[in-house]
Amino acid sequence: MEEEIKTKAAKPKKVADPAAVSIDLATQEMLARAQELGVETIFDRAAAMKPCNIGVQGTCCKNCAMGPCRLPLPKSGIEGEDTRKGLCGATANTIAARNFARMVAAGASAHSDHGRCVAEVFLSAARKETDDYKIKDEHKLLSIAPHLGVATTVEIDGQQLDRDIDEVALEVAEKALNEWGKPEGELLYLKRAPQPLYERWKKLGELPRNIDREVVEIMHRTHIGVDQDYKNLVKQCTRAALADGWGGSMLATDLQDVLFGTPYPIQSEANLGVMKEDHVNIIVHGHEPVLSEMIVAAVQSQEMLDYAKSKGAQGIQLAGVCCTSNEILQRHGVPPAGTFLQQELPIITGACDAMVVDIQCVFQSLANVAKCFHTKLITTHPIARMEQDHVLHIEFDEHHAAEDAQRIVKIAIDNFQNRRAEVMIPKHKATQIAGFGVESIEYHLGGTFRGSYYTLNDNIINGRIRGVAGVVGCNNARTKHNEAHITIVKELIKNDVLVLTTGCNGIACAMEGLLTPETAQVFCGSGLAEVCETVGIPPVLHLGSCVDNSRILLAATEVVKAGGLGNDIRDLPVAGSAPEWMSEKAISIGHYFVASGVYTVFGVHMPLDGAPVFRDYMYNELENIYGGKWDCEPDPVKHAHKMIAHIDKKRKELGIDKARERVLMDMEDRQKLAAI
Numbered sequence: 203m204e205e206e207i208k209t210k211a212a213k214p215k216k217v218a219d220p221a222a223v224s225i226d227l228a229t230q231e232m233l234a235r236a237q238e239l240g241v242e243t244i245f246d247r248a249a250a251m252k253p254c255n256i257g258v259q260g261t262c263c264k265n266c267a268m269g270p271c272r273l274p275l276p277k278s279g280i281e282g283e284d285t286r287k288g289l290c291g292a293t294a295n296t297i298a299a300r301n302f303a304r305m306v307a308a309g310a311s312a313h314s315d316h317g318r319c320v321a322e323v324f325l326s327a328a329r330k331e332t333d334d335y336k337i338k339d340e341h342k343l344l345s346i347a348p349h350l351g352v353a354t355t356v357e358i359d360g361q362q363l364d365r366d367i368d369e370v371a372l373e374v375a376e377k378a379l380n381e382w383g384k385p386e387g388e389l390l391y392l393k394r395a396p397q398p399l400y401e402r403w404k405k406l407g408e409l410p411r412n413i414d415r416e417v418v419e420i421m422h423r424t425h426i427g428v429d430q431d432y433k434n435l436v437k438q439c440t441r442a443a444l445a446d447g448w449g450g451s452m453l454a455t456d457l458q459d460v461l462f463g464t465p466y467p468i469q470s471e472a473n474l475g476v477m478k479e480d481h482v483n484i485i486v487h488g489h490e491p492v493l494s495e496m497i498v499a500a501v502q503s504q505e506m507l508d509y510a511k512s513k514g515a516q517g518i519q520l521a522g523v524c525c526t527s528n529e530i531l532q533r534h535g536v537p538p539a540g541t542f543l544q545q546e547l548p549i550i551t552g553a554c555d556a557m558v559v560d561i562q563c564v565f566q567s568l569a570n571v572a573k574c575f576h577t578k579l580i581t582t583h584p585i586a587r588m589e590q591d592h593v594l595h596i597e598f599d600e601h602h603a604a605e606d607a608q609r610i611v612k613i614a615i616d617n618f619q620n621r622r623a624e625v626m627i628p629k630h631k632a633t634q635i636a637g638f639g640v641e642s643i644e645y646h647l648g649g650t651f652r653g654s655y656y657t658l659n660d661n662i663i664n665g666r667i668r669g670v671a672g673v674v675g676c677n678n679a680r681t682k683h684n685e686a687h688i689t690i691v692k693e694l695i696k697n698d699v700l701v702l703t704t705g706c707n708g709i710a711c712a713m714e715g716l717l718t719p720e721t722a723q724v725f726c727g728s729g730l731a732e733v734c735e736t737v738g739i740p741p742v743l744h745l746g747s748c749v750d751n752s753r754i755l756l757a758a759t760e761v762v763k764a765g766g767l768g769n770d771i772r773d774l775p776v777a778g779s780a781p782e783w784m785s786e787k788a789i790s791i792g793h794y795f796v797a798s799g800v801y802t803v804f805g806v807h808m809p810l811d812g813a814p815v816f817r818d819y820m821y822n823e824l825e826n827i828y829g830g831k832w833d834c835e836p837d838p839v840k841h842a843h844k845m846i847a848h849i850d851k852k853r854k855e856l857g858i859d860k861a862r863e864r865v866l867m868d869m870e871d872r873q874k875l876a877a878i
């Protein structure tokens with residue numbers, strides 16, 4: 203049987219050393235298994251191919267057919283005037299800024315187009331064109347309606363009465379969809395930001411007008427011969443990135459919450475060990491939860507369970523990869539089987555009966571890996587198809603989504619008996635609590651009495667919590683899988699920094715067991731541990747997928763509103779991080795955090811090094827404009843300490859640095875008292 207696999211597999215030219223490329227034992231085991239079977243993975247390809255040195259520096263321009271023009275930094279550096287230029291005369295700063303802007307455009311488009319699809323399904327549901335989707339969270343609908351200018355009450359005979367909920371839903375859907383292409387005005391959600399922040403964007407002339415326009419304008423400005431001023435290009439990056447964070451992403455999160463339910467803390471597990479040999483295993487992968495929500499329902503139906511049993515399986519195990527996984531984790535407790543870099547591995551277990559993919563972060567190599575096993579690979583989105591004949595395409599349509607989901611689950615069940623390779627599922631998995639959000643943080647750290655972020659702020663002011671960090675983003679095959687994610691998060695919580703996580707960082711933390719309340723005693727500084735133990739939360743709060751970074755923006759806004767920590771996000775003792783970023787979406791996210799006033803550090807490298815003047819603008823001068831700025835630090839311990847230093851700087855500016863010292867003294871005093 204294994205002979206058969208060997209002949210079909212794309213045998214890697216050079217293989218990776220499993221222990222050197224991942225800190226995760228399950229991944230190491232599966233890589234060894236892949237190599238034994240001769241199946242190539244991304245880890246092997248990374249060992250065989252080096253990245254382009256000029257592209258890494260951000261100074262390769264291929265925006266016209268006279269190039270590519272390559273402007274690497276000379277080894278000796280630049281002395282005197284920088285005379286490097288492309289054929290049209292574009293400088294290294296212009297080229298790097300244009301490339302950066304195009305990354306923002308691509309990232310903002312990915313998030314926002316996802317949001318648009320959700321908005322369209324939402325509109326169908328509001329129009330009652332489909333029975334498969336219904337408004338699940340009316341409370342959330344009523345809470346977002348005013349931000350879109352939709353009234354929730356109506357005056358009848360001098361009395362304010364509640365408006366019909368279907369009417370509200372329909373108007374919310376129409377107003378939301380309008381945000382993508384309205385001809386005038388500005389994005390409605392921008393006013394959800396603290397007022398000084400909104401006013402700053404307004405003064406700078408950087409309020410996004412509509413979501414699509416800002417992306418189109420980046421593409422126009424970065425065409426040959428248009429915008430040649432890197433500072434002006436960064437302004438457009440800001441408009442597009444804000445249109446993502448405070449627009450497309452925030453709408454995606456809100457509308458998904460209304461349709462599928464607002465997440466609340468829920469227990470689950472994580473890592474490849476969640477797969478079960480005697481079950482039908484279905485892996486969902488991608489980003490849009492509209493179809494996977496239906497798959498969750500289908501796998502729970504008695505009809506499908508009975509059918510699975512009739513085929514000799516004990517049940518159906520649904521698990522996920524990437525952010526589709528995070529979406530159904532936070533609402534249903536469906537466990538992630540791994541992060542972005544692990545996506546080939548569930549198939550290599552030999553027990554993946556179907557992998558269902560939608561959009562974004564899906565390797566083209568999955569088709570080759572699936573071909574080596576019995577796994578049915580199923581694409582579901584009209585904009586993300588694969589060319590190979592053995593890949594099935596079952597296109598999602600909200601009008602018959604439940605039917606599509608049932609069909610997919612049935613294909614997986616029928617495939618259970620076709621397993622060819624010996625099944626090898628790593629045992630490793632960890633327990634996690636996920637499903638946090640703006641609302642649940644308020645519940646846990648706000649106290650029912652005040653109903654705000656009062657307790658969180660109080661603990662920041664008294665220094666038990668030193669600050670808050672958003673640690674998010676991808677894996678990158680150029681760094682050791684999960685090492686920077688875990689080192690940075692552990693270093694932050696050790697230093698009393700509460701961590702909010704999303705995306706693949708959330709999955710990495712879950713795999714390491716950092717998303718449980720018990721973690722607090724083991725890894726946290728005494729102040730944070732005390733808070734976590736008192737309220738029963740983990741020191742790392744999983745807020746969902748990458749579009750759910752909008753939850754971090756709104757949580758920061760709630761902290762500002764609760765008072766005592768300044769009047770803008772830039773005043774808060776907070777910092778952002780993407781330790782192992784790789785996606786253009788991460789650049790868009792990073793930039794909307796920076797433009798919202800957050801000091802944001804990326805790991806790996808940034809494509810700015812070939813243009814030192816532009817890099818200096820991004821790493822230093824932006825702070826004078828936005829209060830936030832970019833930084834890059836590949837060393838994970840130094841990375842965490844740069845964030846902590848920024849948090850301490852903000853504490854000092856707020857005059858609460860002494861409070862923290864006092865708390866430490868108080869604790870020592872208490873210990874002394876206890877010893878008497």
Ligand code: NFS
Nearest residue numbers: 524542675676705706748
């Ligand atoms: Ni974010 Fe989520 Fe992961 Fe990176 Fe890809 S899955 S949207 S882009 S790799 S965190």
